[in-house]
Amino acid sequence: MSEATLLRMAFDPAPRVSVSDHVFGRIRDAIVSGGYAPGETLPGERELAGAFAVNRHAVREALRRLQQLGLVRVSQGGATRVLDWRVHAGLDLALSLARSGDVLPVETLVRDMLEMRACVGIDAARLCAERADAAVVAAVVRAAEEYGDLAPDLDLMNEANIAVWRLIVRGSGNTAYQLAFNSLVAGTFAVGDVPPDARAAELLDVAGHRRLAAAVASGQGTAAARHARALLTAPVTTPTTPTPGREARA
Amino acid sequence: MSEATLLRMAFDPAPRVSVSDHVFGRIRDAIVSGGYAPGETLPGERELAGAFAVNRHAVREALRRLQQLGLVRVSQGGATRVLDWRVHAGLDLALSLARSGDVLPVETLVRDMLEMRACVGIDAARLCAERADAAVVAAVVRAAEEYGDLAPDLDLMNEANIAVWRLIVRGSGNTAYQLAFNSLVAGTFAVGDVPPDARAAELLDVAGHRRLAAAVASGQGTAAARHARALLTAPVTTPTTPTPGREARA
DNA sequence: CGGAAATAACTGGTACAACCAGTTGACGGG
DNA sequence: CCCGTCAACTGGTTGTACCAGTTATTTCCG
Numbered sequence: 031m032s033e034a035t036l037l038r039m040a041f042d043p044a045p046r047v048s049v050s051d052h053v054f055g056r057i058r059d060a061i062v063s064g065g066y067a068p069g070e071t072l073p074g075e076r077e078l079a080g081a082f083a084v085n086r087h088a089v090r091e092a093l094r095r096l097q098q099l100g101l102v103r104v105s106q107g108g109a110t111r112v113l114d115w116r117v118h119a120g121l122d123l124a125l126s127l128a129r130s131g132d133v134l135p136v137e138t139l140v141r142d143m144l145e146m147r148a149c150v151g152i153d154a155a156r157l158c159a160e161r162a163d164a165a166v167v168a169a170v171v172r173a174a175e176e177y178g179d180l181a182p183d184l185d186l187m188n189e190a191n192i193a194v195w196r197l198i199v200r201g202s203g204n205t206a207y208q209l210a211f212n213s214l215v216a217g218t219f220a221v222g223d224v225p226p227d228a229r230a231a232e233l234l235d236v237a238g239h240r241r242l243a244a245a246v247a248s249g250q251g252t253a254a255a256r257h258a259r260a261l262l263t264a265p266v267t268t269p270t271t272p273t274p275g276r277e278a279r280a
Numbered sequence: 281m282s283e284a285t286l287l288r289m290a291f292d293p294a295p296r297v298s299v300s301d302h303v304f305g306r307i308r309d310a311i312v313s314g315g316y317a318p319g320e321t322l323p324g325e326r327e328l329a330g331a332f333a334v335n336r337h338a339v340r341e342a343l344r345r346l347q348q349l350g351l352v353r354v355s356q357g358g359a360t361r362v363l364d365w366r367v368h369a370g371l372d373l374a375l376s377l378a379r380s381g382d383v384l385p386v387e388t389l390v391r392d393m394l395e396m397r398a399c400v401g402i403d404a405a406r407l408c409a410e411r412a413d414a415a416v417v418a419a420v421v422r423a424a425e426e427y428g429d430l431a432p433d434l435d436l437m438n439e440a441n442i443a444v445w446r447l448i449v450r451g452s453g454n455t456a457y458q459l460a461f462n463s464l465v466a467g468t469f470a471v472g473d474v475p476p477d478a479r480a481a482e483l484l485d486v487a488g489h490r491r492l493a494a495a496v497a498s499g500q501g502t503a504a505a506r507h508a509r510a511l512l513t514a515p516v517t518t519p520t521t522p523t524p525g526r527e528a529r530a
Numbered sequence: 531c532g533g534a535a536a537t538a539a540c541t542g543g544t545a546c547a548a549c550c551a552g553t554t555g556a557c558g559g560g
Numbered sequence: 561c562c563c564g565t566c567a568a569c570t571g572g573t574t575g576t577a578c579c580a581g582t583t584a585t586t587t588c589c590g
Contacts, residue, residue: 048356048543050344074570085545087337090571091344094300098345098372100462106571107553117446120463122348122370124456134455142456145407146400153399196367205384206374206392206467210460212350213370217456298572324541335574340542356542357582 049084054092055130056082061101061112062123063133068114072102075110099123121213128220140221143214148262150210151195154202155242155258156251162201167247170197174243178236187233194239198246198258232264299334304342305380306332311351311362312373313383318364322352325360349373371463378470390471393464398512400460401445404452405492405508410501412451417497420447424493428486437483444489448496448508482514 047055057078060066072078075093079086093110096102100118104110115123124143127134158170173194180186192215199211232238238261245254297305307328310316322328325343329336343360346352350368354360365373374393377384408420423444430436442465449461482488488511495504 050543076570087340088544090337091341093571094341094345095348098348100466104571105553106551107569109553109570116450116458116462118462118466119459120370120372120375120466121456121459122372122463123459125370127455139455142454145403145454146456146460149399149403150396153395157395200366204392204395205377205389206371206396206464208366209369209371209373210396210463212366212368213372213460214456216350216368216370300572326541337575338573343542354542355582356580357540359541359582 049082050088050091053078053082053084053089054095055126057092057096058099058101058126059130059133061096062115062127066112068112070112071109072112099126121210124213124217125220128217136221140218143217144262146210147214147218148259150207150214151198151262152255152258154195154199154204154207154211155246156255157204157207158198158201159246159249159254160251161203162246166197166201170194170201171243171247173197174239177239181234181236184230184233188229191233191239194243198242201246232261235261299332300338300341300345303328303332303334303339304345305376307342307346308349308351308376309380309383311346312365312377316362318362318367320362321359322362349376371460374463374467375470378467386471390468393467394512396460397464397468398509400457400464401448401512402505402508404445404449404454404457404461405496406501406505407454407457408448408451409496409499409504411453412496416447416451420444420451421493421497423447424489427489431484431486434480434483438479441483441489444493448492451496482511485511 057072066072072093073081075086075089078089082089093102093104097104099115099122100120101113101115101123102110103113113119124139128136128139128143158166162170173190177187177190177194180190196211196215199207202208238257242254242257242261245257307322316322322343323331325336325339328339332339343352343354347354349365349372350370351363351365351373352360353363363369374389378386378389378393408416412420423440427437427440427444430440446461446465449457452458488507492504492507492511495507
């Protein structure tokens with residue numbers, strides 16, 4: 031096999047995860063997948079260090095991150111207890127979940143994130159139209175214009191699409207929306223292949239994006255929300271690949 | 281001063297923050313408040329350890345958490361660079377921001393989180409009505425019933441209110457909503473005093489909550505969304521204390 | 531003189547060992 | 561039986577040494 035062939039194959043970019051990342055991921059998956067029930071006590075740091083054959087500090091770094099994520103609660107003197115991530119974990123966990131799929135059905139997770147994107151995006155569009163300052167509005171219009179020029183390259187359009195929405199969310203003046211948007215973008219990016227054709231209709235609707243930008247520019251919140259809804263609810267309501275899980279849950 | 285007097289005073293629950301927490305908070309505030317511009321390089325671990333007069337391990341734990349939060353990007357060999365938290369930080373940052381206010385106007389942050397709560401809550405109510413299984417629906421109805429019994433104790437009602445909404449969000453079957461809900465609850469809790477009277481109207485509207493539960497039980501998504509909207513948008517649209525910042529941003 | 535390769539001086543990553551500081555539960559005296 | 565004491569856990573912190581990448585400098589060859 032020639033070197034050119036090797037380079038064309040797009041390998042994984044060399045895992046090379048740090049030791050503490052490894053420990054972090056393993057324990058996270060064990061908790062999320064139910065290996066450790068909520069309330070259960072995790073093995074001691076020294077014991078974990080021995081089990082993973084790493085230094086105790088690496089375990090500590092991992093545990094601190096798990097604590098920040100809301101998966102465990104460590105307390106000096108007492109044992110480290112597992113929390114119920116459905117109750118204590120924040121949206122940032124979605125990124126971790128998406129990154130190392132398998133523990134949770136990726137299909138469902140993607141659908142959920144798209145659903146939330148629609149919910150937040152619609153309201154952000156409304157708020158952006160109602161209370162964004164002139165500079166951001168101008169940037170939105172400009173971004174929407176440039177967005178259309180990239181058709182029909184879906185990869186580039188996806189990137190530009192994120193830029194447009196980032197501006198809209200920014201224009202909403204809602205920090206929570208902004209942070210949630212970041213979480214969702216990171217999460218969907220981590221999944222890698224967000225069903226490419228499921229969102230093709232949305233991405234290729236250049237006119238729809240320009241209508242949205244126009245509504246934002248003219249300060250018409252309701253119209254902006256309507257156009258945003260038209261764009262964002264398409265991939266959720268009409269999936270090209272039938273999404274399992276809806277019946278499975280019932 | 282008698283012991284009883286001491287106990288009645290409700291002191292701060294003894295700060296006792298760990299060393300790495302201290303370092304974490306300081307650097308986080310420095311970044312969020314703009315002390316370090318995005319792209320700038322943070323001092324080396326050894327230098328930071330010297331500046332804070334702590335061991336390097338403590339600094340490392342703090343940096344790892346900052347990285348997970350999306351505030352910095354550490355890379356072996358290279359320097360640790362500051363990221364733009366408006367672009368890379370997830371919703372979990374809201375909790376950190378709320379906890380140690382000051383760096384960001386708390387008023388605005390609370391308004392944003394309530395706004396997002398409304399946005400997500402309305403859609404979650406709709407989805408819960410449409411696709412929640414019988415067990416969750418029954419739990420929602422029961423929780424709404426018990427909720428009314430707690431009036432007029434606002435503290436207890438607030439707690440029960442969260443329980444009701446947690447069930448509804450759970451019933452929506454959307455993991456992203458669930459995680460975002462957790463982030464928002466943790467964030468508002470961290471603020472401590474979410475303007476108590478601003479939400480009094482919502483909390484005391486027992487009938488409204490029961491209407492919502494009834495709509496969920498009968499599977500009427502649109503009605504559930506309407507009732508949810510009535511409950512959740514009240515504190516946002518009619519603040520008892522005029523919220524500054526809206527004009528200040530324009 | 532120009533540019534590429536070796537290198538020195540950083541950076542973060544990991545390890546071992548020891549000790550401090552809380553928590554827990556068992557043990558023994560009242 | 562109850563309560564204080566103490567020993568054996570737990571996590572928290574420190575120091576040091578070294579490994580592993582990055583980066584800027586220096587050096588040497590064409």
